[in-house]
Amino acid sequence: MDNKTEKKILLIDMNSYFASVEQMCNPALKGKPVIVCGRGRTVVVTASYEAREYGIKTGMTVPEARKLCPNVNIVYGNLDKYIDTSLKIHKIFLDFTDKVEVFSIDECFMDVTDVENYYGGAENIALIIKRRLKHEFGLTCSIGIGPNKVIAKLAAKMKKPDGLTVITQEKVKDFLEELSIEKMQGIGIGKHIAEKLKNIGINTAVDLGNADLMMLTGFFGKLGWVYKNIGQGIDHTPVRNYYDKSPIKSVGHSHTFPQDTDNIEVIKSYVLMLSEKVGERLRNYKMAGKTLCIFIRFYDFSYIMKRKTYSCYFNSGTEIFKKSIEILDKNIFPLSKKVRLFGVSISSLTRITTQEYLFEDQRKNKKLIETIDEINKRYGEFTIKPLSMKIAENFGIIKKCGVLTTRTWKK
DNA sequence: TCTGGGGTCCTAGGACCC
DNA sequence: TCTGGGGTCCTAGGACCC
Numbered sequence: 518m519d520n521k522t523e524k525k526i527l528l529i530d531m532n533s534y535f536a537s538v539e540q541m542c543n544p545a546l547k548g549k550p551v552i553v554c555g556r557g558r559t560v561v562v563t564a565s566y567e568a569r570e571y572g573i574k575t576g577m578t579v580p581e582a583r584k585l586c587p588n589v590n591i592v593y594g595n596l597d598k599y600i601d602t603s604l605k606i607h608k609i610f611l612d613f614t615d616k617v618e619v620f621s622i623d624e625c626f627m628d629v630t631d632v633e634n635y636y637g638g639a640e641n642i643a644l645i646i647k648r649r650l651k652h653e654f655g656l657t658c659s660i661g662i663g664p665n666k667v668i669a670k671l672a673a674k675m676k677k678p679d680g681l682t683v684i685t686q687e688k689v690k691d692f693l694e695e696l697s698i699e700k701m702q703g704i705g706i707g708k709h710i711a712e713k714l715k716n717i718g719i720n721t722a723v724d725l726g727n728a729d730l731m732m733l734t735g736f737f738g739k740l741g742w743v744y745k746n747i748g749q750g751i752d753h754t755p756v757r758n759y760y761d762k763s764p765i766k767s768v769g770h771s772h773t774f775p776q777d778t779d780n781i782e783v784i785k786s787y788v789l790m791l792s793e794k795v796g797e798r799l800r801n802y803k804m805a806g807k808t809l810c811i812f813i814r815f816y817d818f819s820y821i822m823k824r825k826t827y828s829c830y831f832n833s834g835t836e837i838f839k840k841s842i843e844i845l846d847k848n849i850f851p852l853s854k855k856v857r858l859f860g861v862s863i864s865s866l867t868r869i870t871t872q873e874y875l876f877e878d879q880r881k882n883k884k885l886i887e888t889i890d891e892i893n894k895r896y897g898e899f900t901i902k903p904l905s906m907k908i909a910e911n912f913g914i915i916k917k918c919g920v921l922t923t924r925t926w927k928k
Numbered sequence: 929t930c931t932g933g934g935g936t937c938c939t940a941g942g943a944c945c946c
Numbered sequence: 947t948c949t950g951g952g953g954t955c956c957t958a959g960g961a962c963c964c
Binding site: 554555557558559560561562576577578579580581583738739740765766767768769770771772773818858860862 | 929930931932933934935936937938939
């Protein structure tokens with residue numbers, strides 16, 4: 518590929534995003550170790566760089582983090598605030614091009630191939646973005662520039678925080694030569710695959726690129742082909758346009774109980790609460806689904822997953838709850854061991870119009886459901902709720918189910 | 929007061945139909 | 947009369963991402 522056709526892709530990765538936003542909103546936290554976490558039995562979602570100096574990492578339990586840094590500031594995450602800030606940040610990117618793909622709440626790809634000449638090159642665009650983020654939000658980011666998304670993503674990881682790494686097509690080979698398999702996490706090669714690759718003598722990106730395709734597909738199926746491309750730094754996936762929405766494939770909620778439990782009544786009331794949340798979100802999206810999946814994690818971290826596809830679409834909490842209980846009664850109860858986490862999700866989704874409420878009781882209850890949704894939207898989640906949800910409430914969960922993740926929210 | 933929560937994609941194997 | 951095989955849908959499970 519010559520220089521004329523070489524793409525210029527940026528990956529902008531906000532540094533310790535949630536923690537930085539908290540520091541931005543509360544000056545008292547600036548320069549101090551901060552962790553952002555959810556409530557209940559939860560883990561560190563983001564640690565500020567000051568906290569990382571003590572060895573605190575994402576995924577650690579809060580007590581573990583406290584042990585490393587007794588004075589660490591603990592903040593309960595506020596997803597709305599982070600989404601709001603993200604949307605404002607995107608406006609900076611959109612000043613350059615519409616080819617802005619939201620990869621997660623704190624990461625965006627940009628394809629600046631067509632516009633870089635107006636701004637003195639891709640690197641200059643990156644510098645302008647960094648300056649504006651710092652000036653307008655007080656936030657820093659790491660930016661990787663590469664001829665495709667995979668290389669841009671790997672490049673962004675090279676320098677953190679506040680880094681800028683440019684890998685031109687010409688430099689890709691040298692770059693990959695020095696890249697160990699472990700450092701390829703985040704682009705489809707996780708811990709398990711990395712382990713398997715090392716077992717067959719593949720230790721660097723270049724080893725992967727040079728590996729025999731038949732051998733790779735023998736081990737990993739279709740993915741073997743994908744891995745080989747990654748190893749060669751090849752990636753043809755385009756950067757999506759900001760305004761092209763990717764369709765939602767599934768909607769789900771799960772929750773870890775405050776204590777492991779085998780109390781069926783308590784579990785059922787959680788199921789009801791989760792079903793209502795899933796139903797409400799589906800209706801907000803104007804969608805319904807026909808595949809129900811329930812997921813149970815037991816106290817020992819073993820799990821069981823049951824999936825069932827129905828002939829009709831549904832999106833009411835009551836319907837999801839009823840079907841979940843049917844599955845539980847048939848397959849899971851009586852319980853053999855205590856339950857740690859319960860999850861409900863709906864897939865095989867379709868957009869739905871008013872006429873398409875297929876269940877008779879849903880049609881009848883449609884007005885009621887709409888009214889409840891409206892009230893809950895205005896006055897807060899579960900202002901109006903089924904009576905049996907009281908049990909879950911007494912067990913101490915409702916209103917504490919903070920959804921906190923960097924991945925789930927997409928434009 | 930060990931190990932969250934929300935997603936996506938892929939695969940193997942079974943059921944069922946023609 | 948003797949039992950193939952392709953296609954599609956579904957379920958369960960695994961791996962990955964942030």
